[in-house]
Amino acid sequence: MKKRNVNLVGIVFSLLIIAYCVVIAIEMKKYKTGIIIFPSVFLVICFVSVVATLLLYLTDWAFLKRVDGISMLKSFSLSENESTEKATDAVNECTKRKHYTELKVLFSFFLFFLMVYLFGFLPAISVYSFLFSFLSSQTVKRSIVTAFLLTVCGYLFYAVLPGGLWPGVFFG
Amino acid sequence: MDINSIISSFGLVGGYLLSTNGISLLLIGTIIGLIAGIVPGLGAMTTLALLLPFTYGWGPLDAMILLSAVCGAVTVGGSVPAILINTPGTDSNIATTIDGYPLAQQGRAIEALGTAALASLFGSVIGLVIFLPMIPVLGRVSLAFGPPEVFWLGVFTLVVLSTVTGGSFLVNLLVGSLAFVLSTHGLGPISGVPRFTFGITYLWGGIPLVPALVGIFAISEMAKLYSQQSEREEKRLEIKGSRKNAIKNILANFPLVLRTSVLGFIIGAIPGVGGTVANYLAYGQAVQFSKDRSKFGKGDVRGVIAPEVSNNAKDVGQLVPTLTLGIPGSGTMAIFLGVLTLHGLNPGPFLLRDHLDVVTMIVLALAMGFLISCFGVFWFGKYLAKFLRIENRTICLFVVVICFLASFFIRNQIIDCLVMLIFGVLGYFIDRLKGSRVLLALPIILGPIIENNLILANQISGGDISYFFGKISISIILLTFFSFLYPMLKRK
Numbered sequence: 001m002k003k004r005n006v007n008l009v010g011i012v013f014s015l016l017i018i019a020y021c022v023v024i025a026i027e028m029k030k031y032k033t034g035i036i037i038f039p040s041v042f043l044v045i046c047f048v049s050v051v052a053t054l055l056l057y058l059t060d061w062a063f064l065k066r067v068d069g070i071s072m073l074k075s076f077s078l079s080e081n082e083s084t085e086k087a088t089d090a091v092n093e094c095t096k097r098k099h100y101t102e103l104k105v106l107f108s109f110f111l112f113f114l115m116v117y118l119f120g121f122l123p124a125i126s127v128y129s130f131l132f133s134f135l136s137s138q139t140v141k142r143s144i145v146t147a148f149l150l151t152v153c154g155y156l157f158y159a160v161l162p163g164g165l166w167p168g169v170f171f172g
Numbered sequence: 173m174d175i176n177s178i179i180s181s182f183g184l185v186g187g188y189l190l191s192t193n194g195i196s197l198l199l200i201g202t203i204i205g206l207i208a209g210i211v212p213g214l215g216a217m218t219t220l221a222l223l224l225p226f227t228y229g230w231g232p233l234d235a236m237i238l239l240s241a242v243c244g245a246v247t248v249g250g251s252v253p254a255i256l257i258n259t260p261g262t263d264s265n266i267a268t269t270i271d272g273y274p275l276a277q278q279g280r281a282i283e284a285l286g287t288a289a290l291a292s293l294f295g296s297v298i299g300l301v302i303f304l305p306m307i308p309v310l311g312r313v314s315l316a317f318g319p320p321e322v323f324w325l326g327v328f329t330l331v332v333l334s335t336v337t338g339g340s341f342l343v344n345l346l347v348g349s350l351a352f353v354l355s356t357h358g359l360g361p362i363s364g365v366p367r368f369t370f371g372i373t374y375l376w377g378g379i380p381l382v383p384a385l386v387g388i389f390a391i392s393e394m395a396k397l398y399s400q401q402s403e404r405e406e407k408r409l410e411i412k413g414s415r416k417n418a419i420k421n422i423l424a425n426f427p428l429v430l431r432t433s434v435l436g437f438i439i440g441a442i443p444g445v446g447g448t449v450a451n452y453l454a455y456g457q458a459v460q461f462s463k464d465r466s467k468f469g470k471g472d473v474r475g476v477i478a479p480e481v482s483n484n485a486k487d488v489g490q491l492v493p494t495l496t497l498g499i500p501g502s503g504t505m506a507i508f509l510g511v512l513t514l515h516g517l518n519p520g521p522f523l524l525r526d527h528l529d530v531v532t533m534i535v536l537a538l539a540m541g542f543l544i545s546c547f548g549v550f551w552f553g554k555y556l557a558k559f560l561r562i563e564n565r566t567i568c569l570f571v572v573v574i575c576f577l578a579s580f581f582i583r584n585q586i587i588d589c590l591v592m593l594i595f596g597v598l599g600y601f602i603d604r605l606k607g608s609r610v611l612l613a614l615p616i617i618l619g620p621i622i623e624n625n626l627i628l629a630n631q632i633s634g635g636d637i638s639y640f641f642g643k644i645s646i647s648i649i650l651l652t653f654f655s656f657l658y659p660m661l662k663r664k
């Protein structure tokens with residue numbers, strides 16, 4: 001029996017949105033009808049579509065698949081999705097590796113944010129850009145040049161901004 | 173709105189554009205746009221999102237000069253890598269690679285670049301020739317819109333963009349409606365009551381527009397760009413050929429130029445249909461109308477002319493729904509709407525009526541951006557190709573650092589950087605689930621305006637529900653149903 005590919009990312013995403021919808025729906029009770037008409041209209045659409053999306057990911061229901069494939073343009077119709085599903089294992093493996101790299105990069109952006117928050121913009125930019133360049137298989141010399149250029153760029157902002165740049169919780 | 177007021181507006185705005193300030197911004201914008209187009213992976217959306225914060229505090233006209241010039245130059249610049257290294261600079265240049273790269277391999281790179289530049293120039297000029305007489309008509313149409321119509325237009329935008337942007341309809345609908353809910357965080361319009369703030373003072377101001385846009389369009393894109401290996405070194409070719417042949421190519425294929433311009437303009441005017449569609453359809457059109465199809469794919473200049481003409485005409489066509497209805501023709505246009513909001517202008521049907529100067533500035537600066545960038549690629553394409561040596565990972569690093577600085581720049585709040593990252597991650601996962609990032613950005617821009625109109629309509633009507641169902645409203649509602657039901661029935 002052929003094993004079905006479960007869209008784990010999609011399921012987690014849908015569950016998070018459902019949780020958000022529930023929180024907003026509970027919060028709505030606190031407000032007068034007049035000011036929640038607009039959000040409630042779109043909350044209902046959001047909830048219906050997220051439940052449908054979740055059902056689609058979990059069950060692969062043919063009807064929902066057809067709804068999901070609604071497109072004004074032929075080029076984006078179901079046939080394209082079907083061909084994607086037929087991708088070979090090698091392609092799947094390559095895509096997985098690509099996604100893993102992308103997630104690592106996104107994670108490094110959050111680390112950068114943490115560095116900025118703790119140590120301020122200028123030290124964080126120098127350290128992060130050096131590490132980023134060096135770990136992206138560039139030479140030490142080139143990494144130092146990149147880090148220097150970006151720190152200068154950061155300093156220009158520091159000079160231009162009336163309030164300066166964020167100094168960091170340690171140095172602020 | 174009459175012809176005289178439009179002509180005088182063009183005169184005034186043209187004078188401003190030709191001032192030292194105007195020309196400087198125009199040149200800076202064109203150079204940035206060309207580089208962004210040439211470096212694969214940067215593109216118009218990322219560049220505009222990055223530049224957006226720096227225009228904060230400028231006058232709307234100055235901001236429009238810079239951003240329109242960037243917008244015009246990016247598509248033109250995108251043809252350079254498509255021809256020289258078989259990698260499109262932007263999505264709108266994909267079909268150019270089919271014949272552009274074989275031409276470069278045959279030692280006709282300069283001819284191909286020149287042909288692409290001239291084709292782009294003609295595409296944009298013909299697009300503008302179609303668009304300009306439409307302005308008074310569109311102005312009259314927009315005057316017919318009132319608060320209830322604007323509300324229905326918002327719903328229509330959500331549904332129509334969900335069906336035309338491609339990918340998963342359900343994810344698109346989910347993302348669009350989620351973004352509308354997100355746009356309601358903070359002080360409610362007119363009432364001023366804080367909503368869904370959960371006791372967090374930061375949320376009183378709502379979702380900050382600039383960090384959200386930078387995150388959605390730049391951060392998520394950079395994660396993808398990093399994972400793409402740079403293969404440009406191996407593909408580098410010797411750049412040679414004749415510019416004279418480029419002129420001959422265009423003159424010999426003028427009927428094709430005309431046909432694909434009109435096609436590109438029409439596709440651009442359909443909201444949400446991207447440049448890729450215009451590019452491929454124009455290429456297909458060139459093949460279909462050709463008697464000798466044997467050379468296509470092996471280095472036929474018509475295979476460069478058709479896509480390049482159409483993608484520039486498409487850029488002009490996109491102005492129709494964006495400036496008259498507030499429905500963006502593409503992600504780039506969605507950012508344009510963000511710029512308008514950032515400068516205190518309400519995008520939507522009232523823009524033409526209230527800010528004709530801004531509209532004419534967009535048109536003029538876009539035209540000048542096209543003109544200068546086409547000239548740049550035609551004469552200096554060989555030298556511009558040097559930007560292709562920049563590695564993806566270096567671009568990624570520079571863009572991310574500037575994203576952080578730009579997000580902080582607007583309000584001096586470090587939390588804005590975190591918001592940018594959150595939206596970046598959201599944009600990334602939406603992309604992975606085959607949704608459209610434009611649908612995440614647009615409601616954050618338009619949500620408050622649409623809600624304002626809903627509340628206004630409610631107050632004007634005094635509870636009379638029929639006020640919400642005037643002739644135009646019903647037409648929009650029917651169109652909404654049509655755009656949802658037609659593709660569904662068509663596929664049965």
